[in-house]
Amino acid sequence: MRIIVVSDTHGNLKTAIELFDRALKNGPVDCIIHCGDYYSDGVKLSELYDRIAYAVHGNCDGGWGEEFEKVETPAGSILVIHGHNEDVNYSLDGAAALARREGCAMVCYGHTHLAEFREHNGILFLNPGSTVKPLGADGPSAAVLTADEDGFRAGMLYY
Numbered sequence: 505m506r507i508i509v510v511s512d513t514h515g516n517l518k519t520a521i522e523l524f525d526r527a528l529k530n531g532p533v534d535c536i537i538h539c540g541d542y543y544s545d546g547v548k549l550s551e552l553y554d555r556i557a558y559a560v561h562g563n564c565d566g567g568w569g570e571e572f573e574k575v576e577t578p579a580g581s582i583l584v585i586h587g588h589n590e591d592v593n594y595s596l597d598g599a600a601a602l603a604r605r606e607g608c609a610m611v612c613y614g615h616t617h618l619a620e621f622r623e624h625n626g627i628l629f630l631n632p633g634s635t636v637k638p639l640g641a642d643g644p645s646a647a648v649l650t651a652d653e654d655g656f657r658a659g660m661l662y663y
Contacts, residue, residue, distance in 0.1 A: 505577050506531060509647040509658075510549070510636035511539035511586075511614025514564065517548060519635040523646040523661045524553065530648075537575065537649075539614035539632065540567060540586030562586035562614060572602065577651035580609030587615035587631075596624040603627045610656055612649070619645045621658040630658050 508527050510520050527533055538546030538559040546559025558575050561567025562571035563586065573584040590598035594613055603611050610628040618640050620632030631641045644663035649656060 505579075505649045507535050507540065507575070507577075507649040507651065509630060509632040509649050510539040510545075510611050510635055511612075511632050512541045512562070512617050512637060513538070513545040514634075514636050515542050515545065516636045518640065519592065519663050520545070520549065520646060521552070523663060524549065525645075527646070527648050533648075535574055535575070537573075537582070537584050537612050539584060539612055540565065541614060543567070545613045552645060558584050560584055560586050563588040569628055570602075572606070574602050574606060577656075578653050579651035579656045581607055582610045582612055582651070583608035585611065585613045587613040592616055592631075594630055598625075599629070600625040600627045619647070619660050621647070621660075628656055631654075632660070635663070644646050 536557040540560045540562025541564045543561045546557045550557035558573040575582040617634040632636035635644045
């Protein structure tokens, strides 16, 4: 299963579309994960590419309180959050606890605008960064996530 993961598009899909098109050149994409800030952008990407989108509201959408999506994959379940409700700016502990509670092996999140793929407390974490307001040296980004019987693998796409 191949998934494109984006976050923090903030109403501007130009870069997200260019990165998605680049991902499609390297193989099919089964679905989209949009980790919030702007939920409606996830809906638009779903319509544009005729793919299921798993999207959540971010703090800029007024998404306060527990909100998440779960994506079932051959590698295990993915928890999709924005991250502001779990205080990901300070620690991934709250998000890891939510993932364990929901039986998820991985978390896709946004909010920090920093791209990363790493393990924390036994849970894999993927933040695709931001396509319009990145923090970090590499610029606007998205991620391509592969989930199969061998596990999860992620690669970053930079604009």
